[in-house]
Amino acid sequence: MLRVNGVEAWISDENKSPFTVYGVEKDASAGVVSCWIAYEPGMNFAMRWRDLDGTVDIGGFVTVDGCQYGGRLIKARSYAPAVFSRIQTSSMYSQPLSFPSHSPAHHVRTPLGGTIVLEVHVVASGETRIHEGLSDLAAQRLCCSSQAPLLASLLPSSSTEVASLGKIATFIFRYRTISQWLLS
Numbered sequence: 756m757l758r759v760n761g762v763e764a765w766i767s768d769e770n771k772s773p774f775t776v777y778g779v780e781k782d783a784s785a786g787v788v789s790c791w792i793a794y795e796p797g798m799n800f801a802m803r804w805r806d807l808d809g810t811v812d813i814g815g816f817v818t819v820d821g822c823q824y825g826g827r828l829i830k831a832r833s834y835a836p837a838v839f840s841r842i843q844t845s846s847m848y849s850q851p852l853s854f855p856s857h858s859p860a861h862h863v864r865t866p867l868g869g870t871i872v873l874e875v876h877v878v879a880s881g882e883t884r885i886h887e888g889l890s891d892l893a894a895q896r897l898c899c900s901s902q903a904p905l906l907a908s909l910l911p912s913s914s915t916e917v918a919s920l921g922k923i924a925t926f927i928f929r930y931r932t933i934s935q936w937l938l939s
Contacts, residue, residue: 757781757788757926762813762875763836764804764926766792774800776928789927794868796932797856801840802873804926809834814878814917819852820869828880828917854930868931875924878917 756765756773759781765773776790794800804815809832816826817839827837841849855869 757790758807759783759788759926760786760923761806761808762804762924762926763807764788764802764815764873764875764924766871766928767801767803769799769801771801773803785925786923787925787927789929791929791931793933794854794930797853799840799851799853801838801852802871803836803838804873804875805829805834805836811877812880812917813875813923814880814919815839815873815875818870818872818874820871824852828878830880868929871928871930873924873926873928874922875926876917876919876922878919880917 756763757776757779758764760783765776767773774792774794776792779788779790781788802815802817806813806829811831812828814826814828815837817824824842825839827839829835829837840852842852843849
């Protein structure tokens with residue numbers, strides 16, 4: 756499991772077991788942690804994260820190989836982890852997140868595998884009003900905030916809109932198959 760700025764993140768298999776991480780690199784001042792994980796083609800997985808402080812609302816947004824898939828909201832004082840394991844394909848249907856299978860039709864983006872990115876923001880949602888200002892605690896967590904809030908939906912089919920008050924963490928998981936590991 757990776758940790759930075761009071762947020763912990765990991766990728767797990769279908770049995771909820773975290774993948775082993777390799778080559779962890781951390782830039783605490785920028786709030787960025789990266790690592791490598793080994794995967795099996797076609798295997799389903801889940802992106803999981805939790806707020807270790809639990810003092811503000813946070814939203815995590817998942818991108819796989821450059822495609823933004825949405826995210827999850829963790830309300831303040833909710834210590835359960837967020838789980839992102841399905842991709843909305845329409846307002847009524849979804850499919851599990853899965854690593855690419857290496858069929859003849861599959862185009863590998865790089866010879867080194869792919870990338871899963873989780874960006875975590877302090878957010879205002881629901882009844883929260885942005886113009887009322889931030890608590891001192893929320894302001895302390897915003898080490899890399901932008902000036903203008905970014906409106907984003909947590910799920911393509913969700914009506915929950917959130918306003919980013921600033922990014923606090925970025926987790927980068929680069930994935931490779933075992934055979935790619937052995938060749939490198």
